[in-house]
Amino acid sequence: MSREFAYCRVSTSEQTVENQIEALSKTNYSFQRNRIICETISGSVPAMKRPAFRTLVEHKLEPGDTLVVLKLDRLGRNNIDVQNTVEMLIAKGIQPVSLDLPVKNLNSSEGKLTLQMFSAFAEFERNRIKERTMEGQARARAEGKRVGRPKAVSTTKKVQECKSQGLSQSKTAKSIGISLPTVKRHWNKCL
Incomplete structure (x- = not known):
């Protein structure tokens, strides 16, 4: 059937x-x-x-x-x-x-x-969509706009606070509720 x-x-x-x-x-x-x-x-x-x-x-x-x-x-x-x-x-x-x-x-x-x-x-x-996306990104960069993922300022701030309190990277990850690799990326960043 x-x-x-x-x-x-x-x-x-x-x-x-x-x-x-x-x-x-x-x-x-x-x-x-x-x-x-x-x-x-x-x-x-x-x-x-x-x-x-x-x-x-x-x-x-x-x-x-x-x-x-x-x-x-x-x-x-x-x-x-x-x-x-x-x-x-x-x-x-x-x-x-x-x-x-x-x-x-x-x-x-x-x-x-x-x-x-x-x-x-x-x-x-599909190829035209990719081209238009790339053209739009190039235009935005030329205008001085940031393209891509926004900076995670609040995450950096939280990691830096935990670091200043003497917490280890793994304890910081548990405390904030984020992954250890994310903590490592933000560990030495300046605000």
Whole structure:
């Protein structure tokens, strides 16, 4: 008996898969809640190195099943990885469906061409995002702005207070509730 699964992915913990789930619920597919697999991981991570996706492929999907994604870039943003993932699914007897593609059968000649074009665009967009990020950081640096993680002034202050009280680094870590490596990084910093 054929079953339908959905795979939803977001890249960061600030994002949510709720919009994907809602859009999938408005399709002709009907997914049982335990067959909607969600994960928070970058699309640049190869599909089979993503824990939830790997578990889905290796332990849940069976020949004859359908795997639906809202957009092809949910499978990944690397052209070769997306194509290899789709080919692997097809070889296992699983029908991959991307709702943003005009072709349903990705194993047909037309489907393969469409897959190649759309996965190339997904990779292109990922590269453009990286370029825009780097351009923005360079512009911020040129304007004299600090780029990156903010300085942990309060942590340095707490570590220095413990140090001045004669506490060891390990006792400082326990006292403040931070890791020993963090204490070591702040141990000799000046405020």
